[in-house]
Amino acid sequence: MEYITLANGINMPLEGFGVFLVPDPAACKQAVLDAIKAGYRLIDTAAIYGNERAVGEAVKEAVDAGLVKREDLFITTKLWVADFSYEGAKKAFAASMERLGLEYLDLYLLHQAYGDIYGAWRAMEELYEAGKIRSIGVSNFFPWKLTEFAELVKVKPMVNQVELHPFFTQYGAIETMKTYGCVPQAWGPLAEGKHGIFTHPVLSEIGAKYGKTAAQIALKWNVQRGVCILPKSVHADQIAQNFDIWDFNMTDEEMRQIDALDLGHSEIIDHYDPNIVKFILGSKVSD
Ligand SMILES: NC(=O)c1ccc[n+]([C@@H]2O[C@H](COP(=O)([O-])OP(=O)(O)OC[C@H]3O[C@@H](n4cnc5c(N)ncnc54)[C@H](OP(=O)(O)O)[C@@H]3O)[C@@H](O)[C@H]2O)c1
Numbered sequence: 001m002e003y004i005t006l007a008n009g010i011n012m013p014l015e016g017f018g019v020f021l022v023p024d025p026a027a028c029k030q031a032v033l034d035a036i037k038a039g040y041r042l043i044d045t046a047a048i049y050g051n052e053r054a055v056g057e058a059v060k061e062a063v064d065a066g067l068v069k070r071e072d073l074f075i076t077t078k079l080w081v082a083d084f085s086y087e088g089a090k091k092a093f094a095a096s097m098e099r100l101g102l103e104y105l106d107l108y109l110l111h112q113a114y115g116d117i118y119g120a121w122r123a124m125e126e127l128y129e130a131g132k133i134r135s136i137g138v139s140n141f142f143p144w145k146l147t148e149f150a151e152l153v154k155v156k157p158m159v160n161q162v163e164l165h166p167f168f169t170q171y172g173a174i175e176t177m178k179t180y181g182c183v184p185q186a187w188g189p190l191a192e193g194k195h196g197i198f199t200h201p202v203l204s205e206i207g208a209k210y211g212k213t214a215a216q217i218a219l220k221w222n223v224q225r226g227v228c229i230l231p232k233s234v235h236a237d238q239i240a241q242n243f244d245i246w247d248f249n250m251t252d253e254e255m256r257q258i259d260a261l262d263l264g265h266s267e268i269i270d271h272y273d274p275n276i277v278k279f280i281l282g283s284k285v286s287d
Pocket residue numbers: 017018019020021044045111139140161162186187188189190191192193198215216230231232233234235238239241242
């Protein structure tokens with residue numbers, strides 16, 4: 001596995017493990033333990049996922065058992081929109097840390113680009129400067145919003161976690177991120193299973209050459225273009241398979257074949273849809 005250096009000099013694993021839609025505490029804890037055993041060192045959760053406690057329990061168990069040292073893990077969580085204000089962010093951060101059972105956090109993200117992002121960010125900047133958080137970033141910030149934000153804030157976001165997979169390549173958005181030294185991180189790197197990704201003929205054919213699955217090819221394509229990935233699975237065999245991508249490299253021509261699958265838009269979520277905006281603004285974190 002490889003690492004990427006963030007704008008402040010800290011190293012972040014290029015591959016991490018995501019736990020979106022794993023609400024059952026036992027299943028989440030087991031999946032995180034399976035991921036750490038398979039070699040993952042970055043775990044990506046969020047206050048709104050409702051599983052920070054289970055992630056924290058798995059981290060504690062893995063560290064106590066000597067599987068890994070805390071300093072070798074990179075834990076990310078995200079501040080939810082309902083808590084976007086200076087005071088709200090301070091309180092929500094304390095609540096996340098209590099649920100995770102951690103002394104410090106590796107990466108804290110503004111989960112969405114709506115609401116009082118500036119008030120929340122001032123609190124995050126303070127927590128970062130106080131050493132409670134090692135890096136801060138954003139998620140779902142489209143190019144115009146990232147530009148506005150990065151031009152106006154004191155500490156520029158070090159990571160932007162957005163939807164990135166072979167059917168939504170977002171090369172333009174990645175260029176904007178690079179302008180600000182912001183590292184692209186892919187959510188939904190397996191397109192959440194859409195577009196027949198696991199049996200896609202282009203991905204499967206390239207995979208056959210390297211003895212890899214279509215899923216592994218999709219993941220490696222993002223890594224090979226410098227994008228961090230956060231695949232999610234609750235099956236130990238798939239968790240291990242998704243991490244087994246570090247022993248081959250595709251040719252430029254194969255990379256171009258995968259680039260050509262781009263549809264130019266998301267078929268998972270439309271952040272411009274007023275109903276989605278209202279839904280996100282109305283959702284609350286439960287303890
Ligand atoms: N910032 C944001 O707004 C945002 C939004 C979405 C996600 N995320 C983060 O990104 C992470 C990943 O995204 P995601 O969970 O939405 O989707 P994903 O990782 O693209 O896809 C997950 C789906 O693929 C299946 N799968 C995984 N590996 C497989 C394999 N090797 N073969 C066949 N099926 C496989 C999983 O099934 P099983 O679980 O049954 O194995 C699950 O249904 C999340 O967990 C979360 O941490 C962030």
